[in-house]
Amino acid sequence: MMKEGPVFRSHELIRALILLGFALYIARLSATGYLQYYVAPEMYPWLRLSVIPLVALSLNLAYRALFGTKNGMDCHCERPVAGSKLKHSAIYALFILPLLLGSLLPDKALGVTAASKKGMILGSPVLTREQLDGKFKAPDKYNVEFAELAKLLYVQEPIEVKPEIYSEIVGAIQLFKEEFKGKKIRLSGFVYRDEGMSPDHEFVLGRFLVQCCTADAYPFGVPIRLQTNHPAIRNDAWLEVEGNLITEIREGREVIAVAAERVTEIPRPDTPYIYLNSKEVEQWIQKARESSGGIGPGSAEKL
Amino acid sequence: MNEPFPLRILPILAPAAFILACLTVLLPLPAGSINLSYLYTFRTSFLGILLEALPFVLLGSLLSSLVHLYVSEQLLKKWIPKNPAAGILTACILGLLFPVCECGMIPLIRRLIQKGMPVYIATVFILSGPIINPVVFGATYMAFRMYPEMVYARMGLAFFVAASIGVMIYITWKSDPLKTAPVSKAHSHSHHAYHEHDHHDHDDPHDHHHNHACHHHDHHPHSNHHEKKWTSIFVHTADEFFDMGKYLLLGCMLTAGIQSFVAKESLESIGSGPVSAYVFMMGFAFLLSLCSTSDAFVAQTFLHSFSSGSLLAFLVFGPMLDFKNTLMLLSVFKTKFVIYLAFLICTVVFTGAVAADAFFLSQ
Numbered sequence: 001m002m003k004e005g006p007v008f009r010s011h012e013l014i015r016a017l018i019l020l021g022f023a024l025y026i027a028r029l030s031a032t033g034y035l036q037y038y039v040a041p042e043m044y045p046w047l048r049l050s051v052i053p054l055v056a057l058s059l060n061l062a063y064r065a066l067f068g069t070k071n072g073m074d075c076h077c078e079r080p081v082a083g084s085k086l087k088h089s090a091i092y093a094l095f096i097l098p099l100l101l102g103s104l105l106p107d108k109a110l111g112v113t114a115a116s117k118k119g120m121i122l123g124s125p126v127l128t129r130e131q132l133d134g135k136f137k138a139p140d141k142y143n144v145e146f147a148e149l150a151k152l153l154y155v156q157e158p159i160e161v162k163p164e165i166y167s168e169i170v171g172a173i174q175l176f177k178e179e180f181k182g183k184k185i186r187l188s189g190f191v192y193r194d195e196g197m198s199p200d201h202e203f204v205l206g207r208f209l210v211q212c213c214t215a216d217a218y219p220f221g222v223p224i225r226l227q228t229n230h231p232a233i234r235n236d237a238w239l240e241v242e243g244n245l246i247t248e249i250r251e252g253r254e255v256i257a258v259a260a261e262r263v264t265e266i267p268r269p270d271t272p273y274i275y276l277n278s279k280e281v282e283q284w285i286q287k288a289r290e291s292s293g294g295i296g297p298g299s300a301e302k303l
Numbered sequence: 304m305n306e307p308f309p310l311r312i313l314p315i316l317a318p319a320a321f322i323l324a325c326l327t328v329l330l331p332l333p334a335g336s337i338n339l340s341y342l343y344t345f346r347t348s349f350l351g352i353l354l355e356a357l358p359f360v361l362l363g364s365l366l367s368s369l370v371h372l373y374v375s376e377q378l379l380k381k382w383i384p385k386n387p388a389a390g391i392l393t394a395c396i397l398g399l400l401f402p403v404c405e406c407g408m409i410p411l412i413r414r415l416i417q418k419g420m421p422v423y424i425a426t427v428f429i430l431s432g433p434i435i436n437p438v439v440f441g442a443t444y445m446a447f448r449m450y451p452e453m454v455y456a457r458m459g460l461a462f463f464v465a466a467s468i469g470v471m472i473y474i475t476w477k478s479d480p481l482k483t484a485p486v487s488k489a490h491s492h493s494h495h496a497y498h499e500h501d502h503h504d505h506d507d508p509h510d511h512h513h514n515h516a517c518h519h520h521d522h523h524p525h526s527n528h529h530e531k532k533w534t535s536i537f538v539h540t541a542d543e544f545f546d547m548g549k550y551l552l553l554g555c556m557l558t559a560g561i562q563s564f565v566a567k568e569s570l571e572s573i574g575s576g577p578v579s580a581y582v583f584m585m586g587f588a589f590l591l592s593l594c595s596t597s598d599a600f601v602a603q604t605f606l607h608s609f610s611s612g613s614l615l616a617f618l619v620f621g622p623m624l625d626f627k628n629t630l631m632l633l634s635v636f637k638t639k640f641v642i643y644l645a646f647l648i649c650t651v652v653f654t655g656a657v658a659a660d661a662f663f664l665s666q
Contacts, residue, residue, distance in 0.1 A: 015541060022357070043355055092320065211442075215591065218601065
């Protein structure tokens with residue numbers, strides 16, 4: 001039994017260091033705010049909480065590696081020493097890889113490359129086929145919400161597409177696109193181009209909608225038409241675009257687009273992704289209703 | 304094998320990790336900046352999926368070690384209904400009590416099987432737990448708020464699939480599915496007295512998994528050391544975490560690779576026919592390995608182009624069988640059992656989704 005002691009301990013030490021590495025990595029992401037490049041805000045408390053068990057496990061392992069005795073508690077059950085060294089090296093390398101990737105390379109949000117692989121959706125991804133066809137099943141709560149939102153947006157000049165409820169605003173405009181034609185709008189996003197697009201005149205101003213983590217990040221955006229001979233805009237640049245709402249036929253359906261009047265390059269916003277948040281929508285409606293005094297155009301009555 | 308060479312591993316380990324990292328960083332470089340953006344996309348996807356799953360794997364490991372130390376075989380026997388039908392039904396709604404996603408489920412399940420939970424009940428729990436729970440219900444309802452039939456169809460089909468596979472496993476699978484020497488009665492009798500010796504005889508000829516899992520049912524008696532119990536929790540949690548973690552990491556890496564290197568359109572073109580839509584959506588669910596709490600939203604984006612039945616298949620199939628959890632299942636169960644289970648899941652989900660599409664969803 002004694003002869004296995006040293007092997008046992010070195011494994012524990014490596015594991016302690018790996019766990020500590022994960023704890024520190026999560027703590028650093030959390031402190032620098034880069035956590036939002038990887039997971040949705042709902043996950044933050046879980047991740048922050050997981051630092052505690054990680055550190056506790058790591059300390060326990062380290063203590064046993066350095067001062068552990070060979071009797072008493074050790075029931076051998078946790079000892080993974082069997083197996084070739086190569087196998088162990090491979091397994092630990094697997095654990096170290098994300099730590100190296102995470103700490104050596106700069107944090108970057110998803111961009112054009114991911115968007116092209118995941119497939120850009122034109123318009124808002126929160127609308128369903130039924131809504132797009134204009135065949136509403138029943139006047140349920142969410143349709144009413146979109147109508148309400150549209151009513152409040154209509155009185156704005158220009159319509160400001162707030163990041164907190166980006167997908168809902170785009171969705172509301174898309175639902176009532178006829179009414180919104182010609183309205184001024186201001187929105188921001190990253191530049192994305194499909195293969196078929198003429199690079200000088202059009203691009204898609206995109207965003208990622210994130211539900212849980214980057215695995216379910218979904219790119220969506222609004223086509224932008226450049227009218228003047230605009231200097232070249234590179235892919236992945238962050239822009240704020242102001243212009244007039246128009247509609248275009250793309251992939252066989254009518255989508256909203258913006259005829260740009262003013263295009264300014266902006267730094268990447270602190271929160272590049274968009275999250276689904278029905279609470280934000282309700283809050284926004286509440287606020288907008290209070291400030292506008294509840295005057296709306298006839299758009300919502302069409303329901 | 305167990306020579307006293309602690310330092311032998313370290314010199315190999317550090318360079319191996321270093322070289323792997325260097326290769327990852329350097330290899331794409333010569334080909335230009337386009338590939339670098341692929342690397343960053345891969346990195347962001349990989350770390351995102353990993354960070355999202357990490358707390359749940361930790362939680363699962365913790366639960367598993369708590370069950371290991373505090374739930375005795377006798378107690379578990381008392382809890383599980385004797386009647387198989389009642390057992391299956393109970394397992395179906397167990398997810399309401401344990402809202403863990405599939406990553407957290409598997410270490411827990413292994414422990415429960417080792418403690419004597421019948422395989423068919425464990426299988427039902429693995430299949431239904433990630434879907435029939437309040438968190439997933441809420442998330443699916445959010446995503447399909449315009450189409451609530453889908454939410455009920457998802458819950459209903461998951462219940463049906465889990466229960467019917469439970470029945471099939473009950474009838475057809477009698478042997479021990481765990482990737483260990485059989486948890487035989489002889490074993491559990493002998494391990495009190497010959498614990499240590501047994502071990503050393505086993506250690507050398509077997510591979511890591513075998514060995515590792517062997518230990519688990521070898522040492523129930525140490526729950527006697529009450530004063531050391533809290534230390535045991537640490538030991539077992541860390542152990543479980545590393546055991547599951549390597550499969551999780553592999554799964555995350557492959558999933559991130561698929562997401563950042565394979566275009567969705569090229570996959571979509573496969574699934575244009577009425578039957579191939581089902582095949583595509585199920586294959587897509589398998590490859591994406593999304594968490595059951597967020598896959599509903601991704602499914603919803605397909606509403607424009609795919610039939611409701613195939614979306615339902617995506618929603619039910621994904622949490623039951625995907626890349627990440629197949630690797631984790633393989634670490635716990637015998638390959639034969641995993642293949643059998645995968646076959647059952649494929650056929651039952653497909654049949655169920657087609658039936659639901661015909662009778663419930665398209666009215």
